Structures are given as C-alpha cells and as structure tokens.
Amino acid sequence: MIKIKICGVRDTETIRFCAEQSVEWLGFVFYPPSPRFLTLSEASSINSFYAGNSLLKPERVGLFVTPSDDDIQRVLDVMCLDILQVYAPDDRAKAIKEKFSLPVWQSRGISRTEDLPTRKICDGFVIEAAENPGDAMPGGLGRQFDWALTKKWEAPSPWMLAGGLSPENVEQAILSSGTLAVDVSSGVEEVKGVKSFQKIENFVKNVRKTIAKQNTVS
Numbered sequence: 001m002i003k004i005k006i007c008g009v010r011d012t013e014t015i016r017f018c019a020e021q022s023v024e025w026l027g028f029v030f031y032p033p034s035p036r037f038l039t040l041s042e043a044s045s046i047n048s049f050y051a052g053n054s055l056l057k058p059e060r061v062g063l064f065v066t067p068s069d070d071d072i073q074r075v076l077d078v079m080c081l082d083i084l085q086v087y088a089p090d091d092r093a094k095a096i097k098e099k100f101s102l103p104v105w106q107s108r109g110i111s112r113t114e115d116l117p118t119r120k121i122c123d124g125f126v127i128e129a130a131e132n133p134g135d136a137m138p139g140g141l142g143r144q145f146d147w148a149l150t151k152k153w154e155a156p157s158p159w160m161l162a163g164g165l166s167p168e169n170v171e172q173a174i175l176s177s178g179t180l181a182v183d184v185s186s187g188v189e190e191v192k193g194v195k196s197f198q199k200i201e202n203f204v205k206n207v208r209k210t211i212a213k214q215n216t217v218s
C-alpha cells in the first residue's frame with residue numbers, strides 16, 4: 001500500500017475532502033514566503049475543526065523551514081501536530097525531535113546518488129529535487145529529480161517521494177523510484193496555493209491504481 005501526503009492544505013473543506021479520499025497525511029505549511037502559508041489564526045481554526053471531528057484520520061504534518069524552537073512552539077500552542085517536517089541540517093533536525101518529542105521527517109533535496117542519506121537522522125526523510133540558487137523556497141516548486149536515483153538506494157529509515165508529482169506522472173514516479181509513500185503539493189492545485197478537488201481525486205485514484213497493478217504482477 002502506497003501512502004499519500006497532500007501538502008499545503010489551508011481550509012477545512014479540503015481537509016474533509018482529503019479525509020474522504022483516505023489519504024494518510026495532510027501537510028500544513030508554516031513558512032511565510034509560501035503561497036500555502038498558514039497563519040496562527042488559520043491554524044487555530046483548523047485545530048478546532050479537528051477537535052470537533054474525532055473521526056478525521058489523516059495525521060497532521062507541520063512543515064517548517066530552518067525554524068527556531070519558538071517558531072515551532074508558537075504553532076504547537078494553537079494547533080496539535082502529529083509529525084514535524086523540517087528543512088534543517090542533521091543536528092538541528094535531531095535537536096527539534098528531542099525538544100518537541102514528536103516524530104520528525106527531514107526534507108532532503110537531491111540531484112545525484114551521492115546526495116541520498118546513508119544514516120538515520122530522525123524518523124524519516126522526504127526526498128525531493130535539490131534547491132537551485134535563487135529559489136524563493138526549498139520546496140513546493142513542482143520540480144522533479146531523476147526518480148531512478150532512489151530505486152537501488154538502501155534507505156536508512158522510511159522515506160517518501162516528493163517534488164513535481166501530479167496525477168499524470170505519479171504512477172511512473174512510483175514505479176521508477178520504488179517509493180512506498182508520495183507527497184504532493186503544487187501538482188494538485190488549480191492555481192498556486194489553491195487545491196483542486198478534481199486533481200486530488202485523480203492523484204489518489206492513480207496511486208491506488210498503481211498499487212493494484214503492482215499486486216497483479218507480484
């Protein structure tokens with residue numbers, strides 16, 4: 001079973017829709033330059049929505065870019081998170097895990113085999129395309145890398161594939177990379193920062209279809 005994370009969710013209708021699609025994780029972006037940035041007030045509303053809907057299953061992943069402890073604490077004061085996804089160096093990612101006692105996924109940009117992690121750092125990795133000089137953000141840009149790079153990688157901890165995934169390419173991405181989990185943001189949007197229910201539905205359908213095909217041949 002391939003697990004799915006829909007990142008950059010900003011409203012309760014999208015949360016409800018994704019939950020109905022049985023996705024495993026929802027990503028909430030706490031990085032101000034992002035078009036998917038969630039204010040503390042919006043985070044607090046989403047927290048109330050979750051609190052009032054105890055059957056909502058998707059785990060809440062808070063995304064932070066080189067955060068201070070205060071940046072994370074301010075969010076945790078208004079919203080429960082199940083997992084922290086961080087863009088941070090190894091030691092800082094470990095320190096965040098220690099401080100907040102939550103599972104931590106470290107985002108890692110790669111462009112060649114040598115960039116793939118060989119040591120466990122925290123609880124998992126989000127593997128995506130390397131950042132380019134001048135990029136406004138380290139992720140959420142719809143940029144792919146060569147998926148074949150991960151096919152023979154002996155990952156030191158669980159990982160998910162991210163970067164430039166879409167309903168159209170996710171099947172090929174899963175087959176080429178060998179991933180067991182996928183993370184999508186811009187590929188399921190109508191315009192930057194606004195999720196498309198149709199694209200989310202197609203994305204989920206195509207992921208599930210890929211699993212079915214894999215089951216058929218194995």
Ligand SMILES: O=C(O)c1ccccc1N[C@@H]1O[C@H](COP(=O)(O)O)[C@@H](O)[C@H]1O
Nearest residue numbers: 007034139140141142162163164185186
């Ligand atoms: O989604 C964002 O706005 C974002 C901002 C800053 C860092 C990461 C961000 N998203 C993450 O980037 C990857 C790839 O996203 P995309 O599908 O290519 O748009 C994914 O892990 C998102 O969670």
